[in-house]
Amino acid sequence: MKRLLALLLALCLLCGCSAKPVTAQGFAMDTILSVSLYQGGSQALAQEALSLADEAEARLSCHREGTEISRLNQEGCATLSPETAELLAFCLDMYAASSGALDIGLGGVSALWDFSAEQPSLPEESALLEALSHAGADGLRLDGNEATLLDPCMQLDLGAVAKGALADDMAALLRERGVTSFLLNLGGCLYLSGGKDGEPFRVGVEDPRQSGSMLGVLYLTEGAVSTSSGAQRGFTLDGVRYHHILDPKTGYPADAGLLSVTVVCPSGLLADALSTACFVLGEEGAAALLAQFPQASALLLLEDGSLRVLGSLDFEPA
Ligand code: AMP
Numbered sequence: 001m002k003r004l005l006a007l008l009l010a011l012c013l014l015c016g017c018s019a020k021p022v023t024a025q026g027f028a029m030d031t032i033l034s035v036s037l038y039q040g041g042s043q044a045l046a047q048e049a050l051s052l053a054d055e056a057e058a059r060l061s062c063h064r065e066g067t068e069i070s071r072l073n074q075e076g077c078a079t080l081s082p083e084t085a086e087l088l089a090f091c092l093d094m095y096a097a098s099s100g101a102l103d104i105g106l107g108g109v110s111a112l113w114d115f116s117a118e119q120p121s122l123p124e125e126s127a128l129l130e131a132l133s134h135a136g137a138d139g140l141r142l143d144g145n146e147a148t149l150l151d152p153c154m155q156l157d158l159g160a161v162a163k164g165a166l167a168d169d170m171a172a173l174l175r176e177r178g179v180t181s182f183l184l185n186l187g188g189c190l191y192l193s194g195g196k197d198g199e200p201f202r203v204g205v206e207d208p209r210q211s212g213s214m215l216g217v218l219y220l221t222e223g224a225v226s227t228s229s230g231a232q233r234g235f236t237l238d239g240v241r242y243h244h245i246l247d248p249k250t251g252y253p254a255d256a257g258l259l260s261v262t263v264v265c266p267s268g269l270l271a272d273a274l275s276t277a278c279f280v281l282g283e284e285g286a287a288a289l290l291a292q293f294p295q296a297s298a299l300l301l302l303e304d305g306s307l308r309v310l311g312s313l314d315f316e317p318a
């Protein structure tokens with residue numbers, strides 16, 4: 001929570017707000033969400049954009065009873081809304097494109113980890129292996145809006161993509177209503193549109209090694225910025241850090257030599273999916289994945305502290 005507040009504060013400072021934006025804040029998807037409208041819009045519209053988060057959570061959460069995903073997890077088949085079906089189809093494509101690194105079928109495994117427990121502990125190895133044997137998003141079949149889990153023990157978890165999808169939905173609403181300059185901050189996923197005061201937005205990229213300090217500044221007029229990092233959620237036990245981004249090959253936190261991945265691209269959903277997948281894949285795999293998506297670029301922080309840019313980014317290191 002402290003880390004999120006620091007990030008919000010840092011963003012606000014970097015944005016150096018001259019004209020006062022219309023702002024609204026909320027909490028959903030286990031994170032603080034904020035909407036800032038710089039040109040056009042109203043308080044009511046900012047709130048309406050925020051309310052899309054509750055709608056998305058009511059469809060997509062695997063932690064709440066009665067959502068589309070929970071019904072699918074419990075019953076093994078479900079008729080989905082067109083929006084949810086489209087999102088799952090995208091996730092299947094990304095599962096294939098990332099050679100399984102982005103696996104929304106990991107829900108049974110992620111449920112065994114409690115990264116926010118007051119007294120954290122490791123899952124039982126045997127339970128982890130059992131859950132892992134039911135993972136693999138290719139066990140999800142989609143026929144239009146009808147979804148079936150071929151292995152009924154597979155459980156879906158959309159945590160890696162839900163915020164990015166929400167960012168796109170919020171951005172579409174704001175554009176449709178004529179807002180020409182806005183900033184959405186959904187925790188690890190930002191969406192910026194229209195620049196600010198005729199200049200690109202300045203986005204601070206947080207250094208995961210030290211809360212409140214920055215790796216540098218990205219200059220961006222339009223698009224999404226998604227960061228995946230082991231620092232965002234996790235615990236340290238006996239001197240070892242266990243974080244929330246899991247390697248589908250092992251069921252344990254991904255350990256591919258990266259401390260954080262920040263992806264910039266026009267779509268929030270793609271940025272969110274790619275940042276998680278790249279974190280799991282490591283530097284080489286991330287480069288190969290990004291090569292399939294020329295509209296996306298990434299900033300990697302390697303374990304040795306060096307930075308690597310994939311694609312083209314307007315980035316100024318600190
Ligand atoms: P993100 O913060 O977008 O990188 O997504 C991390 C979240 O996605 C975790 O909290 C889990 O809910 C879920 N997750 C963890 N590992 C994976 C993975 N390899 N593929 C898909 N989802 C994952």
Ligand code: MG
Pocket residue numbers: 159160161226228271272273274275276
């Ligand atoms: Mg993600």
